[in-house]
Amino acid sequence: MSRVEPLSREAIEAALAELPGWTYADDRLQKTYTFGSFREAVSFIVRIAFEAEQLNHHPELHNVYNRVTLALTTHAAGNRVTARDVELARAIERIAWVK
């Protein structure tokens, strides 16, 4: 896949204004979701996996019991945040609200 350009800090802050709970740190978009159970957390991860395959853009996933922490960055941009990360964060938000 072709290289994509990193977003400016301003562009990232503008995108985050529409993504509640997401933060920008260490060249990643990050959020922790808390669910009612391990089962729900894993179900969320599986649904993210299908979406990531569809978008051909993959998150870093960390699960502890009922919590899922996500970190989005673009390897092809030298591990910086790009429009692909914003697109994936928006898709994940939609998934999180459809249970």
Ligand SMILES: C[C@H](O)[C@H](O)[C@H]1CNC2=NC(N)=NC(=O)C2=N1
């Ligand atoms: C070949 C394939 O398109 C690339 O490896 C894709 C797959 N998923 C990816 N995911 C992420 N997070 N960054 C990438 O640069 C990336 N590249």
